[in-house]
Amino acid sequence: STSAKATDLAQYDVADLKFGMSQAGQEALSASGKGFYNMTNGAASFDVQGNAALPTVLKLAGMPDLAATSGTATFQTKIEQKNEQQQITGKAGLNDFTGNFGSNVFQAFGMQADFDLAMDTNRVDIRKLSGSLSGSKQPGGSFQVGGTYAFANGAANLKVALQGFNQNGLRPFLEPMLTGKQLVSVGLNGTSDVQFNPSADSVIKGALQLTNLVVKDIKTSQASSPLAVSMQMDVGIKSNVTEIRQVSAALTP
Helix, strand or coil: CEEEEEECCCEEEEEEEEEEEEECCEEEEEEEEEEEEECCCCCEEEEEEEEEEHHHHHHHHCCCCEEEEEEEEEEEEEEEEECCEEEEEEEEEEEEEEEEECCEEEEEEEEEEEEEEEECCCEEEEEEEEEEEEECCEEEEEEEEEEEEECCCCCEEEEEEEEEEEHHHHHHHHHHHCCCEEEEEEEEEEEEEEEECCCCCEEEEEEEEEEEEEEEECCCCCECCCEEEEEEEEEEEECCEEEEEEEEEEEEC
16 A cells, blocks of 8 residues: 655655565565655655565465575665765564575574665765674674775775674584584684775785584584684785785694
8 A cells, every 4th residue: 555645746755655465364575664755856765664474475485495484584774865875774684584495404593684885876885784693592693794895997895794603693504514413513703804996906804713613423423522723814916916915724623
Protein backbone atom coordinates (compact mmCIF):
# COMPACT_ATOMS: atom_id res chain seq x y z
CA SER A 1 0.00 0.00 0.00
CA THR A 2 1.13 3.55 -0.68
CA SER A 3 0.21 7.00 0.58
CA ALA A 4 1.81 9.81 -1.45
CA LYS A 5 1.24 13.39 -2.53
CA ALA A 6 2.81 15.92 -4.89
CA THR A 7 3.45 19.54 -3.91
CA ASP A 8 3.18 21.92 -6.89
CA LEU A 9 4.48 19.04 -9.02
CA ALA A 10 7.93 19.90 -7.65
CA GLN A 11 8.14 17.61 -4.65
CA TYR A 12 6.77 14.15 -4.15
CA ASP A 13 6.18 12.97 -0.58
CA VAL A 14 5.67 9.33 0.29
CA ALA A 15 4.16 9.18 3.76
CA ASP A 16 3.51 5.45 4.05
CA LEU A 17 4.83 2.76 1.74
CA LYS A 18 4.26 -0.87 2.71
CA PHE A 19 5.09 -4.15 1.01
CA GLY A 20 4.52 -7.72 2.11
CA MET A 21 4.84 -11.27 0.82
CA SER A 22 3.53 -14.49 2.31
CA GLN A 23 3.19 -18.18 1.50
CA ALA A 24 0.50 -20.52 2.81
CA GLY A 25 -0.53 -17.92 5.34
CA GLN A 26 3.02 -17.44 6.66
CA GLU A 27 4.67 -14.04 6.29
CA ALA A 28 7.85 -14.25 4.25
CA LEU A 29 8.84 -10.64 3.76
CA SER A 30 7.66 -7.24 4.91
CA ALA A 31 9.00 -3.76 4.28
CA SER A 32 7.91 -0.20 4.88
CA GLY A 33 9.23 3.24 4.11
CA LYS A 34 8.68 6.96 3.75
CA GLY A 35 10.46 9.89 2.17
CA PHE A 36 10.45 12.64 -0.42
CA TYR A 37 12.02 13.67 -3.72
CA ASN A 38 12.31 17.28 -4.89
CA MET A 39 12.40 17.53 -8.68
CA THR A 40 13.66 21.13 -8.61
CA ASN A 41 16.95 20.65 -6.74
CA GLY A 42 17.23 16.86 -6.73
CA ALA A 43 17.14 16.63 -2.94
CA ALA A 44 15.75 13.37 -1.59
CA SER A 45 15.45 11.40 1.60
CA PHE A 46 14.02 7.92 2.14
CA ASP A 47 13.77 5.70 5.21
CA VAL A 48 13.24 2.00 4.53
CA GLN A 49 13.09 -0.93 6.94
CA GLY A 50 12.08 -4.53 6.65
CA ASN A 51 12.50 -8.11 7.76
CA ALA A 52 12.41 -11.54 6.19
CA ALA A 53 11.59 -14.96 7.63
CA LEU A 54 14.42 -17.04 6.23
CA PRO A 55 12.76 -20.50 6.17
CA THR A 56 9.85 -19.19 4.08
CA VAL A 57 11.89 -16.85 1.86
CA LEU A 58 14.44 -19.52 1.00
CA LYS A 59 11.71 -21.97 0.06
CA LEU A 60 10.27 -19.38 -2.31
CA ALA A 61 13.74 -18.73 -3.76
CA GLY A 62 14.04 -22.37 -4.80
CA MET A 63 17.75 -22.73 -3.96
CA PRO A 64 18.35 -26.39 -3.01
CA ASP A 65 21.82 -25.73 -1.54
CA LEU A 66 20.52 -23.05 0.82
CA ALA A 67 17.94 -23.91 3.48
CA ALA A 68 16.91 -22.69 6.93
CA THR A 69 14.87 -24.10 9.77
CA SER A 70 14.92 -20.80 11.66
CA GLY A 71 16.20 -17.27 11.37
CA THR A 72 15.34 -13.76 10.27
CA ALA A 73 17.07 -11.06 8.27
CA THR A 74 16.44 -7.41 9.13
CA PHE A 75 17.50 -4.06 7.71
CA GLN A 76 17.01 -0.38 8.44
CA THR A 77 18.34 2.14 5.91
CA LYS A 78 18.27 5.88 5.37
CA ILE A 79 19.17 7.24 1.92
CA GLU A 80 19.74 10.96 1.47
CA GLN A 81 20.68 13.01 -1.59
CA LYS A 82 21.76 16.64 -1.72
CA ASN A 83 23.88 18.56 -4.24
CA GLU A 84 24.57 15.36 -6.22
CA GLN A 85 25.93 13.67 -3.13
CA GLN A 86 24.36 10.58 -1.58
CA GLN A 87 24.66 9.24 1.94
CA ILE A 88 23.50 5.79 2.98
CA THR A 89 23.37 4.84 6.65
CA GLY A 90 21.75 1.99 8.47
CA LYS A 91 21.87 -1.40 10.08
CA ALA A 92 21.47 -4.96 8.84
CA GLY A 93 21.22 -8.19 10.76
CA LEU A 94 21.08 -11.94 10.39
CA ASN A 95 19.46 -13.39 13.49
CA ASP A 96 19.31 -16.95 14.87
CA PHE A 97 20.01 -18.56 11.49
CA THR A 98 19.95 -22.34 11.70
CA GLY A 99 20.37 -24.11 8.40
CA ASN A 100 22.94 -24.89 5.76
CA PHE A 101 24.56 -23.47 2.65
CA GLY A 102 25.96 -26.50 0.86
CA SER A 103 28.39 -28.14 3.29
CA ASN A 104 28.43 -25.11 5.59
CA VAL A 105 26.23 -25.78 8.62
CA PHE A 106 24.96 -22.87 10.72
CA GLN A 107 23.60 -23.22 14.26
CA ALA A 108 21.87 -20.16 15.74
CA PHE A 109 24.27 -18.04 13.69
CA GLY A 110 24.07 -14.27 13.72
CA MET A 111 25.68 -11.25 12.10
CA GLN A 112 25.05 -7.59 12.86
CA ALA A 113 26.40 -4.69 10.80
CA ASP A 114 26.30 -0.88 10.91
CA PHE A 115 27.19 1.14 7.85
CA ASP A 116 27.70 4.75 6.80
CA LEU A 117 28.55 5.31 3.12
CA ALA A 118 28.90 8.53 1.13
CA MET A 119 29.01 8.73 -2.65
CA ASP A 120 29.21 11.29 -5.42
CA THR A 121 30.12 11.18 -9.10
CA ASN A 122 33.81 10.76 -8.26
CA ARG A 123 34.12 8.26 -5.43
CA VAL A 124 32.64 6.11 -2.69
CA ASP A 125 33.64 6.78 0.90
CA ILE A 126 33.18 3.95 3.40
CA ARG A 127 32.96 6.05 6.53
CA LYS A 128 31.91 3.11 8.66
CA LEU A 129 31.29 -0.58 8.14
CA SER A 130 31.45 -2.48 11.38
CA GLY A 131 29.81 -5.53 12.80
CA SER A 132 29.99 -8.76 14.72
CA LEU A 133 29.40 -12.48 14.35
CA SER A 134 27.90 -14.99 16.75
CA GLY A 135 27.32 -18.72 16.78
CA SER A 136 25.04 -20.76 19.04
CA LYS A 137 24.13 -17.32 20.46
CA GLN A 138 27.72 -16.83 21.71
CA PRO A 139 30.04 -13.97 20.60
CA GLY A 140 32.16 -14.92 17.59
CA GLY A 141 34.22 -11.84 16.70
CA SER A 142 33.96 -8.32 15.30
CA PHE A 143 35.18 -6.47 12.21
CA GLN A 144 35.71 -2.91 10.99
CA VAL A 145 36.15 -1.69 7.42
CA GLY A 146 36.86 1.81 6.14
CA GLY A 147 38.20 3.40 2.99
CA THR A 148 37.59 5.09 -0.34
CA TYR A 149 37.31 4.09 -3.99
CA ALA A 150 37.69 6.46 -6.96
CA PHE A 151 35.60 5.69 -10.05
CA ALA A 152 37.86 7.46 -12.55
CA ASN A 153 41.12 5.57 -12.06
CA GLY A 154 40.25 2.76 -9.65
CA ALA A 155 42.41 4.15 -6.85
CA ALA A 156 41.45 2.69 -3.49
CA ASN A 157 42.36 3.00 0.17
CA LEU A 158 41.04 0.21 2.35
CA LYS A 159 41.57 -0.65 6.00
CA VAL A 160 40.23 -3.84 7.57
CA ALA A 161 40.45 -4.99 11.18
CA LEU A 162 39.38 -8.36 12.61
CA GLN A 163 39.16 -8.69 16.36
CA GLY A 164 38.29 -11.58 18.65
CA PHE A 165 37.14 -14.05 16.00
CA ASN A 166 36.73 -17.49 17.52
CA GLN A 167 35.15 -20.90 16.98
CA ASN A 168 31.63 -19.53 17.45
CA GLY A 169 31.89 -17.24 14.45
CA LEU A 170 34.26 -19.31 12.29
CA ARG A 171 32.96 -22.87 12.75
CA PRO A 172 30.53 -22.84 9.79
CA PHE A 173 33.31 -21.70 7.45
CA LEU A 174 36.26 -23.78 8.73
CA GLU A 175 34.73 -27.16 9.57
CA PRO A 176 33.92 -28.12 5.94
CA MET A 177 37.70 -27.96 5.30
CA LEU A 178 38.51 -30.21 8.28
CA THR A 179 37.69 -33.60 6.81
CA GLY A 180 36.85 -36.04 9.60
CA LYS A 181 37.48 -33.47 12.32
CA GLN A 182 35.57 -30.94 14.41
CA LEU A 183 36.71 -27.47 15.35
CA VAL A 184 37.16 -27.22 19.12
CA SER A 185 38.70 -23.76 19.45
CA VAL A 186 40.44 -21.02 17.47
CA GLY A 187 41.30 -17.35 17.82
CA LEU A 188 41.83 -14.93 14.94
CA ASN A 189 42.91 -11.29 14.88
CA GLY A 190 44.24 -9.28 11.98
CA THR A 191 44.66 -5.96 10.24
CA SER A 192 45.24 -4.92 6.64
CA ASP A 193 45.95 -1.58 5.00
CA VAL A 194 45.78 -1.33 1.22
CA GLN A 195 46.68 1.88 -0.65
CA PHE A 196 46.32 1.23 -4.36
CA ASN A 197 46.80 3.73 -7.16
CA PRO A 198 47.37 2.49 -10.73
CA SER A 199 49.28 5.67 -11.63
CA ALA A 200 51.33 6.10 -8.42
CA ASP A 201 52.95 4.15 -5.60
CA SER A 202 50.87 1.44 -3.94
CA VAL A 203 51.32 -0.23 -0.55
CA ILE A 204 49.88 -3.41 0.92
CA LYS A 205 50.42 -4.08 4.62
CA GLY A 206 48.89 -6.76 6.80
CA ALA A 207 49.23 -8.80 9.96
CA LEU A 208 47.38 -11.94 11.00
CA GLN A 209 47.45 -13.93 14.24
CA LEU A 210 45.85 -17.36 14.48
CA THR A 211 45.92 -18.81 18.00
CA ASN A 212 44.74 -21.82 19.98
CA LEU A 213 43.66 -23.83 16.93
CA VAL A 214 42.44 -27.16 18.28
CA VAL A 215 40.57 -29.80 16.28
CA LYS A 216 39.10 -33.13 17.38
CA ASP A 217 38.97 -36.39 15.46
CA ILE A 218 35.31 -37.35 15.02
CA LYS A 219 35.96 -41.10 15.33
CA THR A 220 38.44 -41.19 18.19
CA SER A 221 37.47 -37.90 19.96
CA GLN A 222 41.20 -37.22 20.29
CA ALA A 223 42.05 -33.52 20.26
CA SER A 224 45.14 -32.05 18.62
CA SER A 225 47.74 -29.91 20.36
CA PRO A 226 47.05 -26.17 20.15
CA LEU A 227 48.49 -24.56 17.03
CA ALA A 228 49.39 -20.89 16.52
CA VAL A 229 50.41 -19.04 13.38
CA SER A 230 51.42 -15.39 12.95
CA MET A 231 52.11 -13.61 9.66
CA GLN A 232 53.19 -10.13 8.61
CA MET A 233 53.43 -8.56 5.17
CA ASP A 234 54.66 -5.24 3.75
CA VAL A 235 54.69 -4.96 -0.03
CA GLY A 236 55.22 -1.89 -2.22
CA ILE A 237 54.36 -1.50 -5.90
CA LYS A 238 55.97 1.24 -8.01
CA SER A 239 56.09 1.52 -11.80
CA ASN A 240 55.00 -2.12 -12.20
CA VAL A 241 57.83 -3.22 -9.89
CA THR A 242 56.87 -5.10 -6.73
CA GLU A 243 59.08 -4.63 -3.69
CA ILE A 244 58.66 -7.20 -0.93
CA ARG A 245 59.79 -5.27 2.11
CA GLN A 246 58.67 -7.88 4.63
CA VAL A 247 56.97 -11.24 4.56
CA SER A 248 57.30 -13.33 7.68
CA ALA A 249 55.50 -16.24 9.31
CA ALA A 250 55.90 -18.08 12.60
CA LEU A 251 54.38 -21.43 13.53
CA THR A 252 53.90 -22.75 17.08
CA PRO A 253 54.58 -25.48 17.99
